Amino acid sequence: MVRRIGEGGQAGLSVQDLTVRYLPGGPAAVDGVSLDVAPGRLIALLGASGSGKSSLLRAVAGLVTPQSGRVLWDGEDVTGVPVHRRGFGLMFQDGQLFPHRDVAGNVGYALTGMPRARRRARVAELLELVGMAGFEKRAVQEISGGQAQRVALARALAAKPRLLLLDEPLSSLDKALRSRLAADIRAMVRSTATTTIHVTHDQDEAFAVADLVGVMEAGRLVQLDTPSELWNHPADEAVVELLGQGPVVAAEQMALWFGVRVEGPVALPVGSLLVESGVAGPGQIRVEVASSRLVRGRTEVEVRLPDGRLAAATGGGGMDRAEFVDLMVDAKALVHVGPRY
């Protein structure tokens, strides 16, 4: 397929300097965000609640009018186009299935002007895709939360959206279901080659589904990278905290405590600190144990670093009752914080 690209350049979605304020002169929910999504890519927007990720999504969908900035699709400005003309699909956290329609009625909602037989076939095909074949006549109140989300996804895909926007689609589900459905969503979206933005506050979910992960903080997009780049090179301490990568320690302190030379500050994620059970030697420090717990069969202790902050350490035996342990550092597991050098 040949895409005709407008003067804005870029194929796919291009968000340019978008700002959203809910009150004129009030704080910006989205603050000057620019973002490009190439056709067929799946990106996740990760952020704590209130970071502006949902507002950004709603502005892209056209549900919120931005104060400034533009939304372009294939180079064409769609900022003034009403929601129902944008051709962007949207799926909510709780599905928002229409309660007075059955499953088929929901999935077929967007398929107007299609002969009945073809519509029925298309609905069946979509339900098959999301693993809900044969559920056509079921009332939406009768199906479970996970099934409702599958139906909501089928409904959104039915319209063949140019861009699919998923607003925390798995947040209302329990953990086991969430990881299974996250993998399914990735497979379904892939199989239809739909360009997708997936908003979530759960890093596991973001890493599981996305080609690229964007991190939002206080209305700004602070980093956009592949999952592995993001994990290994978080842009700042806030990203480290969002990813749960432990405390950030300056280079001088690393040299002082562990005798390790690093360039710039590093984060100490689980696995970077090891409890040494042998004799104390160079490159080790003795620290106080704050608490210990069993995580998936392995003991993890929470230790108090010399400056008083807490970090997680693993390895070693019989440490669950110790008051003090000796720590050493695994340099390969350290995470370098800040812009890449």
Add this chain to the structure above:
Amino acid sequence: MRSYRPAQWAWRACWLAAGLVAVGFLVVFFAAPAVNLVAQGFTDENGRPTLSVMVQTFASARTWRIIRFTIGQATLGTLICLLLGLFGAHLLYRVSWPGRTIVRGLVSVPFVLPTVVVGVAFRTLLAANGRLGFLGLDGSWQAITAALVFFNYSVVVRTVGSTWAQLDPRRADAARALGAGPVRVWCTVTLPALAPAIASAAAVVFLFCASAFGVVLVLGGTRYSTLETEIYTQTVEFLDLPAASTLAIVQLALTGTCLFLSGRAQQRLQRSLGNASPGPLKFSGRRDGLPVAVTAAVILVLLMAPILTLVERSFQLGDAWSLANYRALMATGDDSGMATSVWQTLVNSLTTAVWATMLAVGLGAVVALLLSRRPRSRWGRAGLSIGDAAFMLPLGVSAVTVGFGFLITLDRPPLDLRSSAVLVPIAQAMVAIPLVIRVLLPAVRGIDPRQREAAAALGAAPWRVLGTVDLPVLARGLGLAVGFAFSTSLGEFGATSFLARPDHMTLPVAIGRLISRPGEANYGMAMASSVLLAAMTVIVMSIAERLRPPEVTSW
């Protein structure tokens, strides 16, 4: 690039047009009559502004006696309703026992009965030859109070009961665990939690008592009159419009105050009731003995006796069983001054009710949809909150005031509807519209706004969003709304008695006419027509109640 502006403006223009129609109706048929009515009280015969009418009215001892009687009567009625209703609320909503649902239904019947019917029923019960004639209460003020309690008992039971049913029982358990006895638990835990509901019920009952018209007119005769009946008497019998206007102003002030207090109480209702969904209590003879005794007495003596006596007597002529009263409905009655037969007025009532219902439900649905919008602009939001209050206003204004306002306003150009048959349906629709909105609005407001967003994101244009998201929800409340509007219109007496022409009376007005004339035959016909009217209202309401969507609670 294609512009979407024209389509958006067209859509907004549609809403604006709908809003203008609704507001226009309210202005012409509510605001204009009300303003004109107030103005009448402050002008002399030549149209010059004056306070003399006001001064004259308030200088008269009769005025003060009527105001005192209205307020005293309403206060007493409210207090008795609360006292009896609390026992009923406990028994019918907090405690579980077989047959509870049936009794709940039974108790709610009086509220929907037409006022004239209740008046006739109480007169039949308390007349010298009635079942309770030995009490000697015929034509007394106690009879009026009893009838007011009859009407409004179920309001207290329902309002307080539905709150009581949601009360988290663990709060009382916590108090008991801290050493409080049953009385202390009730006073310190249960009563404070129920207080907002009690206050709200009290305000509504007071409003209904203070603006009761049909009951007082039928039972009070010439001895007792309230503001409502006095407005009617001054207008229809003494033709003293200025005096009637001043009384109507007093009535407006009284009901306005009530409505304001009721709104305040409603706001306080938001108080948390605890978050458990408690099951009802098991029946216990020791705790529930007194409520059972009180409620049984209320149901038998106060609620059932008048209705059963009315039905019984309507089938009697002299001392013999007979269908003569019903047969007489085909004729115009003894010297009753009626131009048509009662059957004809029944047909009139039904046609009027159909028109009034179509008008009230059609307009009410438009208003409910309008008020459920969530505009983003500041002007839109301001307009919405004004509209919200404006369409509830007629609920607080008595039907007599509406009828009287119509009479003095719509009788000359630019709008002369005096001789037009549309006046009565419009007046009845005005009385019914607030009820319709109260039924429809909560359901439409309850729609998650993201439902509309989801539909739009699937490519649905605004009109399709309205048709596929809003209308199905609205339609579920429509049955109840139609029922409310139809039965309100069917039994409407206050406004209609001002406006119905003698050759085109409605059934309640005909009953009012029959009962005010001497003669056993007229009285028999009044009883027979009352039974007929009551039966129709109860049937309409019980069908409507079945269609009640779960979101809607009455009052």
